[in-house]
Amino acid sequence: MTSTKTPIVRAKDxxxxxxxxxxxxxTAKEAGAKMRAEQISSLIVEKRHAxxxxxxxxxxxxxKGVIISGRSSVEVNVYEIMTKPVITVPADMDIRYVARLIHxxxxxxxxxxxxxxxxxxxxxxxxILDNDLF
Numbered sequence: 001m002t003s004t005k006t007p008i009v010r011a012k013d014x015x016x017x018x019x020x021x022x023x024x025x026x027t028a029k030e031a032g033a034k035m036r037a038e039q040i041s042s043l044i045v046e047k048r049h050a051x052x053x054x055x056x057x058x059x060x061x062x063x064k065g066v067i068i069s070g071r072s073s074v075e076v077n078v079y080e081i082m083t084k085p086v087i088t089v090p091a092d093m094d095i096r097y098v099a100r101l102i103h104x105x106x107x108x109x110x111x112x113x114x115x116x117x118x119x120x121x122x123x124x125x126x127x128i129l130d131n132d133l134f
Contacts, residue, residue: 008094009094009095010091010092010093010094010095011089011090011091011092011093011095011098011112011120011122012091012092012112012114012119012120013095014095014122014126014127015091015112015119015120015121015122015126016120016121016122016123016126017119017120018120018121019044019111019118019119019120019121020034020038020040020043020044021043021044021045021046022034022043022044022045022046022057022078023045023046023078024045024046024048024055024077024078024079024082025077025078025079026077026078027073027074027075027076027077027078028062028065028066028073028074028076028077028078028081029073029074030078031043031057031062031078032062032073035059035062041058041059041109042056042057042058042059042109042121043056043057043058043078044056044086044111044118045057045078045079045082045084045086053084053085053086054084054085054086054088054111054118055078055079055082055083055084055085055086056082056083056084056086056109056111057078057081057082057083058083058108058109061081061082061083062081064081065080065081066081086110086111087101087102087105087107087110088110088111088112088113088118089101089102089110089111089112089113089122090112090113090114091112091113091114091119091120092114095122095127098110098122098127099124099127102122102123102124103124108123108124108125109121109122109123109124109126110122110123
């Protein structure tokens with residue numbers, strides 16, 4: 001009996017390439033405008049210095065931090081509503097483990113990291129919708 005092994009699919013094979021970032025001092029209004037212009041649902045919040053961690057701000061953060069709280073989008077800074085530090089996944093991680101990590105962490109997406117740099121973004125939905133895994 002011959003066994004056919006499925007090749008390992010890695011995070012870098014299915015991620016959305018590129019990262020769109022924003023400064024933590026930007027306003028929620030600027031973040032929303034950038035998301036609309038780029039047609040994305042999250043932005044990486046830039047590090048303030050080399051020893052700092054990346055953050056992430058998503059549409060849900062804008063809704064909770066601005067709309068639900070009743071605050072003005074020009075008065076709210078990204079750093080006030082972001083999640084930091086952001087959970088990242090290694091570029092070479094098997095997508096089975098990526099899916100498990102994202103699911104168990106209760107997040108929808110994670111930046112993909114290679115050699116200390118962010119190179120893309122992966123989400124649970126991109127594993128299903130954007131690929132031929134199923």
